Amino acid sequence: MSTDTIREAGVLVSVETDPTPFVLTIAHALRRGFKRDYTGAHAALGARSTVVSLQVSDTPRAATVRFEGDAVTVSHGIAADKECQLTLDDHDRWSVNGPDDCPEGLVDSVRAVLNAPPPPIEAAADEFWRKTSTDAGMPSQLTLAVTDGIDIHLGEGADRFQIHGDTLTLTRMLSGVDDFFSLLLSGRLKICGSTRHLSVLTGASWKVQFDA
The missing domain is CATH 3.30.1050.10 (SCP2 sterol-binding domain)
Known part of the structure; x- marks a missing residue:
């Protein structure tokens, strides 16, 4: 059940009930990315119905993002059905890294959505x-x-x-x-x-x- 649902550039971003601050931060970053026309990267993610978990290095902060077409859901923790687990650098918020066995292009697509250039x-x-x-x-x-x-x-x-x-x-x-x-x-x-x-x-x- 989502308590916060906002559509940006045709993409519906939702978060779980009672989301953690980290979940809200990830959801906000995704909305910024879609608003800044990063839908090309999202299309690559949505087309494969990707489940990606993100964890800040050396901390318990973690979230799972489910990309399903034009719907994206963010929840806390690391999901058992994740396709790949990525790491964020705590000193560079959206420095995204992943293991070598992640599907080709997945890390780059997530990195692109999270690292949309800021507005003027x-x-x-x-x-x-x-x-x-x-x-x-x-x-x-x-x-x-x-x-x-x-x-x-x-x-x-x-x-x-x-x-x-x-x-x-x-x-x-x-x-x-x-x-x-x-x-x-x-x-x-x-x-x-x-x-x-x-x-x-x-x-x-x-x-x-x-x-x-």
Whole structure:
């Protein structure tokens, strides 16, 4: 039974009841891939009704993806009927590797869907703001100080918060590829604003990442 079903580019992506954060993250990545016109890779997967399990290296985080034509279902754990078990690198979210006995092209197709290029930063910023700006505690104005581009201002008002970073890092955060707080801890993003807004924006980032 699925509680979350969204169609992107003709592909229906569903998750199990009470999904784990990792299941939601995988489902979000798949939807991004289909939205960015990676249906060629999906067609190769759907045509064979593939069952693929994904596990983050050296962690218990795992999910199974069932590709059946234009329907994709994501559930937690490693399925007994999997066609292949793939490994994700915890330091490079969508670095996908698989054993040599995986069917030809399977690893490349999964890697292609999960690694769709991010949208332009302006589109990612608008979508992020649309999904999160009305959440309780959000700043009235969010400024993206783009270190290698032009600053982007979302909303307006005196209750302000700034996030500093390069175009790619900011875009990955805004589109839910990477989460805001992890990027902040790694030093890839810097901020100017209150701890209250820091907390709220961390939650907003998870909301986008989990497609909630």
